[in-house]
Amino acid sequence: MSARDDVMSRIKSALRDSPIAPEIPRNYSRTSTMNDEQRLEQLVDRLIDYKANVFVVAAGQAPVKLAELLAGSSSIVVPHGLPDSWLSGLPSIGGNDAGTVAVQVDSPERRLTVEELDAVDAVVTAAAVAVAETGTIMLDGSPSQGRRIISLVPDRHICLLQARDIVGLLPEAIARLDATAPQTWISGPSATSDIELERVEGVHGPRTLDVLILT
């Protein structure tokens, strides 16, 4: 008998008493009662608690704010589906003069290598949805967020989030996401509590997380 059949038969034998599967009581909160403003406020509060840098700006101000955050950076990586307009404030995109930012685009046609990703100063992505209650930003690999590797290897992650994509509770985010998409849920920069259970930020993932919320 194959191991699979063996294990299956052991399980069936273990369940000889035919236990009844109980009804699942789903009377926990599944929709938030907060309004837009409260959700935004709670998300900001949670993210700051996790030591992320948070900026709330009007959508039209995104290019200016992004350029400001990237002052001093010489190279960034972006996924191919990131809205071009967000990068329009950067000085001479792709140029080689001092003070300019080289933008590398990761796309299905041109996948950046680990070495290339390790050499850039920052990655800029969008986000699929965010949960206010837990301070969690979710990426689902769609073209504006890119492959999982690009938001992992660079040491700084700048994430642009539309305020309309903020939900109150985790069940609301789950309802919006496709389970089978490769997902990364991010709640603050990389951290560890392994030394005397004290949370310290900055281990293997990006050590700086900037969240730009666009209202």
Place this chain on the structure above:
Amino acid sequence: MSNTFLGMPTLPVFGHGNLNATEPFPKAARRELANTQLRANLGHATHTIRDKRLKVVAELPDWEELRNAGSAIKNATMANLPALLEQFEANFTARGGIIHWARDAQEANEIVTDLIRATGETEVVKVKSMATQEIGLNEYLEEQGIAAFETDLAELIVQLDHDKPSHILVPAIHKNRSQIREIFLREMADVDPALTDDPARLAEAARKHLRKKFLSAKVAVSGANFGLADTGTLTVVESEGNGRMCLTLPETLITVMGIEKLLPSWTDLEVFMQLLPRSSTGERMNPYTSLWTGVTPGDGPQNVHLVMLDNGRTAALADEMGRTALNCIRCSACMNVCPVYERTGGHAYGSTYPGPIGAILSPLMTGIKSEENNSLPYASSLCGACYDACPVKINIPEILVHLRGEDVDSKRSKTKAPTQMDLMMKGAQWAFSSGSHLNLLEKGLPLGKLVAGRNKVIKKLPGLAAGWTQSRDIPAPPSQSFRQWWATEHQAPAGVEHPEGDQA
């Protein structure tokens, strides 16, 4: 109906690997108790995390509803396990993942080794995983000439120090910062000699140490926190980003997961991802959670394997009274609140699974007749703190009492005449089976005060109980029992530590 088994029942087949204590709990506990540094480190750590947990749990007005849902989802999972496993397998496989089945530790180790060999690599990076520790994978791989590098900070500390993990969430909980600094200075070839014991500096040293490994790794081995049957999705919950590195960068990913880790649906994750982080690290959410379903073309490992592990889980499932132990999501809340764990630490339990959950899960998986594990169900004062803390409401005290009874029965069948231990344990079973029985017995406590000498220490207990006094002096019982003291002193915020639903 699908669960009705019509064929010949297979006998429970027990698990092997790092599930067995190498010595009985009382003996191991005696040694560990003498380590005052260990006790100080543990006391500090468990108290810190307890406070954090209480704070974030109190934030959620629907915590009890989440626990009830979590408990029901897991019970439903076990009741429908064959169908859910088939569903998971079909979904994971349809998206390019490959599933392997392992009856026991040995078989799982062989499968993983063969998969690594097929890549031609001799090094793998690892994400913290209880299942691979249970089967002793690292040791096995080493014998086969394959080096496995632990990448979780605490696992790294333990591995560098040639030590064993002592806690399922914070395996190096027994080490303080200055001990960790010493280990790094001693064992990391490339470390900055000016390293301080500031946790941020220590974390940075670990980052530097592992960075090259991550960026060049070809094969990773992981565990999984959840497998979602209706989508075929796997989940890893972590903090540092070492999990993301292992799950994203290598070409080949091999995951080892116990068959009990399934949840019926993607929607169920909304319950467990609220219960788990708050119960384990006391955070609203852990920094990183990764989800993958088979292979995503162009994104992450293109060669994705999953080893489904039994290793005694079906034996635990066969125990109608004990099977809820399989509902465990390994949050570690029960050990953080356990007065016995807080003093002895995780090593005293021997098995990969320490603390209250280990005291039931290890003997359920290995069989109570397993000599070294039959003392584990006694490693508890049955105070009930673990039950109150458990996010999936596993009634650990009840299962402990059940296993004590099993242990007594198994010994009696060997010795015919009831031994003194039988009588004691049958007595204990009676006493602990009901609060009122226990209260009755506790009224007898002041007697012990008479037997004890002036220094309030009982040097010798009569008969078989002398086994306990051989390894330690027992402080004379206080005039008040622990349960009486607990009832009067321990007034946790209502609805948090003693949720109403639990009193029934």
